[in-house]
Amino acid sequence: MNIQQFRFVRETIRRNFNLTEASRALYTSQPGVSKAIMEFEQELGVQIFERHGKRIKGLTKPGHAVAQVVERINREIENLKRVSDEFAKRDQGSLVIACTHTQARYALPSVIPAFREQFPKVRLALAEGSPTQLAEMVLQGQADLAIATESLAQTEGLASVPCYRWEHVIVCEASHPLAVKARGKAKVTLADLAAHPIVTYDRAFSGRRNIDEAFAGAGLQPDIVLAAIDADVIKTYVRVGLGIGIIAGMAYDAVQDSDLVSISAGHLFGKQVSRVAVRSGEFLRDYVYTFIGMLTADLNPAEIRAILRPNL
Amino acid sequence: MNIQQFRFVRETIRRNFNLTEASRALYTSQPGVSKAIMEFEQELGVQIFERHGKRIKGLTKPGHAVAQVVERINREIENLKRVSDEFAKRDQGSLVIACTHTQARYALPSVIPAFREQFPKVRLALAEGSPTQLAEMVLQGQADLAIATESLAQTEGLASVPCYRWEHVIVCEASHPLAVKARGKAKVTLADLAAHPIVTYDRAFSGRRNIDEAFAGAGLQPDIVLAAIDADVIKTYVRVGLGIGIIAGMAYDAVQDSDLVSISAGHLFGKQVSRVAVRSGEFLRDYVYTFIGMLTADLNPAEIRAILRPNL
DNA sequence: TGTTGTTACGGAAAACGTAAATATT
DNA sequence: AATATTTACGTTTTCCGTAACAACA
Secondary structure, eight states: OOOHHHHHHHHHHHHHTTTHHHHHHHTOOOOHHHHHHHHHHHTTTTEEEEETTTTEEEEEEEHHHHHHHHHHHHHHHHHHHHHHHHHHHOEEEEEEEOOOIIIIIIIGGGGGHHHHHOTTTEEEEEEEOHHHHHHHHHHHSSSSSEEEESGGGGGEEEEEEEEEEEEEEEETTTTHHHHHHHTTTTTOOOOHHHHHHHEETTTTTHHHOOOOHHHHTOOOOOOOEEEEHHHHHHHHHHHHHTTTEEEGGGGTTTTTTTTTEEOOOOHHOOOOOEEEEEEEEEOOOOOHHHHHHOOOTTTTTHHHHHOOOTOO | OOHHHHHHHHHHHTTOOHHHHHHHTTSSSSHHHHHHHHHHHHHHHHHOOETTTEEEEEEEEHHHHHHHHHHEEEEEEEEHHHHHHHTTTTOOOOEEEEEEIIIIIIIGGGTTHHHHOOTTEEEEEEEOOOOHHHHHHTTTOOOEEEEESSSSGGGGTTEEEEEEEEOEEEEEESSSHHHHHHTTOOOOOHHHHHTSSSEEETTTTTTTTHHHHHHHHHTOOOEEEEEESSHHHHHHHHHHTTTTEEEEEEGTTTTTTTTTEEEEEEHHHHHEEEEEEEEEEEOOOHHHHHHHHHHHHTTHHHHHHHHOOOTT
């Protein structure tokens, strides 16, 4: 039994039971993988992979059980490297942040510079995607943490902490009837919004679910003429007159967006809570906790650690 | 990095940082262990062991962190063998039961034969000790499960289920004043007991704590003239007139002990609950769950599994 | 001075890549 | 026919034990 065998088994499963791909991914020869896996099966005395003749098709029943343990071993071995790097490399390393465009564009710019100053040797990477993709990235170990408003708290295998609160705002031109009404101190209603074409976020992003639910709860059918992933796109289409925009409050910049007005919409769509998530049970470098601490003003690093790593 | 290194590190720690002993325990050469550990440290880039010159004295700070992960890896590797044996060996294997003398002598005889019949190829072993020793055996992986009334539920790292209830009984000769009183349907009191010399269990065993607490709660000072680990010894000294005995109810056999009378004492010392414990997070062979199921009449195997292995 | 850990070295074993053969779709 | 897996085989590397050496207590 050896560590290579664990890696081979894992990669073969990940690559949909294609030994050739697995071997390529691990920079080794395909016969080597084949042989190692066969020896592994022989040593354990069980067949891990379902074979149709020579083709590997999937996991056998014992294979499922073995694969679970192998996965845990692989993770712990990765943890081992991280643990030792924590001491050996001190504050060198990398931090891969999986986040939505909204986070990358509006939330992180206030945090990243401070982090960079404290850990100049940590290489930073931003990976963007939909909340479910972000969760997947963290689960697969491709990213160290994910930041999003959706999905993270519900995803099995992730541990998450609330990170900050925000609300939606409506953006439109100053001359728009809604802007006029808001200036008159009158509260904008869902019915007001439903009367106009709307540009807002795509299904999976930035509290769009709450928007849909709010309208549905009021028995209204909003006229969403365009859905986009990021507020910049939304604002652009608001500017060309496609409709009114509903975006995250932090995405409205009083200076840069002075040609538009923002009308608070928290009373319509509720408070949104962005969360930051990591893979549960994972060893994380100290600076990851520091980074999360910078994101979440009201929790201290010890609290964060306690929530994200309860059993270590 | 390889599996040997993990084993070497673990064994070196277990053997109090003596490489020579560790190498002997693992049936290999001492220079091999030394070299493997040094290479491991080099690869991780941290020093795991504290060295005074050449002597290894303990773990460094990074060593502590590394050792924790290494321990987890070792356990998972052991699990791997068990998982595959579960399928490969079907119902062959071994079952090491750590229990107190009381369990071995009075509780298990009704269970073991049935188990043996169902799994004739499973080698059985009984390891006896005090409840804390039993817990330790399970934690260290020397035993698969522990059965005892004390300690198990409180011990960190163990998962336990209640197994059966029992009560203490008083044993004495039929002519003894207490026996006379009991025959007259009068309830025996703690004060009655305190008036006579008592022979009962040793501090750590079989609900002795409840006995002490009951007397203390009543402000009485019992005259415990002899404390023993097992009921056979206690009954022997009761027979030679050393005093009255307080033993576990199941330890009184109406036939074999017909020269003594038993007086129920549940109202004095409360109900005792024996528990069965396993190391939490451990993979256990199917027959282990079957065995536990035989011990615990009121829980079915699925419930037991759920309690003892919540995250698998 | 005995015990414990490291260095040196050589034979055995294994790991791994290339080439060829074989099976599957 | 093209793709995928296993077998064969030889080189290279690693493993591991013995022997010798060094240092602690």
